Amino acid sequence: MSSEFELIARYFSRQPADDSVQLGVGDDCTLLQPSPGHWLVVSVDTSVVDVHFPAAAPAHAIGHRALAVSLSDLAAMGATPRWCLMALTLPEAQDDWLADFARGFHELCDASGVSLVGGDIARGELSIGVTVHGELPPGTALRRNGARAGDVLAVTGTLGGGHGGLRAWQDGERNLDDPLLAAYLLPQPRIAAGQALRGVATAAIDVSDGLLADLRHVCEASGVGADLDGEALPLAPGLVERLGEEEAYRAALGGGDDYELLVSLPPSAVDEARARLEALGVPLTVIGSLAAEPGIRGVADSIPSGWLHFRGDTP
Ligand SMILES: [Mg+2]
The missing domain is CATH 3.90.650.10 (PurM-like C-terminal domain)
Incomplete structure (x- = not known):
């Protein structure tokens, strides 16, 4: 299995959607510049194989879905999505599967104006934890x-x-x-x-x-x-x-x-x-x-x- 760093570099390092990302994937932490005067809106969801999606589902759909369910919580607050983090646990690193998975994830990032700004890859049963960050003018959240x-x-x-x-x-x-x-x-x-x-x-x-x-x-x-x-x-x-x-x-x-x-x-x-x-x-x-x-x-x-x-x- 390639190292975590090689996998991140190959499949998950991309140009951020905008210059709010002062420092993206690759350091100990990411550095973000929120819009002045806005509140951060944050949520996390974990998708587990055979609990939230079938193991044999197309990999691009698994990637899409893992992000979509987190973005849906931002949508329900009326927030504008900005950034996300992904904690990916997978049993083995298969190139075809990872490339498809990353494509599904990145396509929805692009469609939603979200930058993937960090994450973590570990070995184990397939699960995807996605933290999303959005923004709102103060006091406007749909609660x-x-x-x-x-x-x-x-x-x-x-x-x-x-x-x-x-x-x-x-x-x-x-x-x-x-x-x-x-x-x-x-x-x-x-x-x-x-x-x-x-x-x-x-x-x-x-x-x-x-x-x-x-x-x-x-x-x-x-x-x-x-x-x-x-x-x-x-x-x-x-x-x-x-x-x-x-x-x-x-x-x-x-x-x-x-x-x-x-x-x-x-x-x-x-x-x-x-x-x-x-x-x-x-x-x-x-x-x-x-x-x-x-x-x-x-x-x-x-x-x-x-x-x-x-x-x-x-x-
Ligand atoms: Mg919800």
């Missing part, structure tokens, strides 16, 4: 605790694609042109949408654990309850065809890995939010409203009978 009774609940894009793609993979689908498989292995963090919702949304979270679980986080942080309109859930294209209606709704409600943004908005701000997102090509769908009474209500009425298996999930 989980700002939702109010009377707000509208809305979600970007479609739901259930992440779980549908996992099921497609388990069924033997290997073509990344399949929209469900792409939703699972090549999720697109809603970075521009998150920034566009600053000053409009009262709260936001990315749908990583599943709509109901993430909605519960918002409700608990904000001290509100929710009335969902199950029939309004925007199901991922092809989801009903692959899973059937009942399983499709379950995937949308509890499947996770969708990396869409779930937001609360004053009713008067819905048109403005929709216009801002439409300009980015991102649909926004109203799926319910928030109320003072705690709990999550309304889904059981409009979901096929299998929904009842989910009821243990709701408060």
Whole structure:
């Protein structure tokens, strides 16, 4: 196995995206120049083989996905991504695999304006820890605790694609042109949408654990309850065809890995939010409203009978 330093030099040393990187990969630490007057917004996620992605997934998708899930947390705060660090653990250094992995990672760095500014490579079971740093004007973050009774609940894009793609993979689908498989292995963090919702949304979270679980986080942080309109859930294209209606709704409600943004908005701000997102090509769908009474209500009425298996999930 090549040394850690050779691998970093070969696959991970690149020109930074901008001159905010005073010193990048190659010294004990990296030196960064944040934008004057901004807050740093920082998050870390670890992706573990056969927990978060299948071992046989294409290496470029593994690289993309490991960064995407971290960027999704920046998106959910409305932050502008700037820099990232990667801690890569892998069982052996295969050149083809590493080149593909690095390509997937770097392509998403480029698409998001992020510079990889440091990291670490160790030998062990495949896992990728990615720390992302973003920036925000002070006080503008989209937090989980700002939702109010009377707000509208809305979600970007479609739901259930992440779980549908996992099921497609388990069924033997290997073509990344399949929209469900792409939703699972090549999720697109809603970075521009998150920034566009600053000053409009009262709260936001990315749908990583599943709509109901993430909605519960918002409700608990904000001290509100929710009335969902199950029939309004925007199901991922092809989801009903692959899973059937009942399983499709379950995937949308509890499947996770969708990396869409779930937001609360004053009713008067819905048109403005929709216009801002439409300009980015991102649909926004109203799926319910928030109320003072705690709990999550309304889904059981409009979901096929299998929904009842989910009821243990709701408060
Ligand atoms: Mg999150």
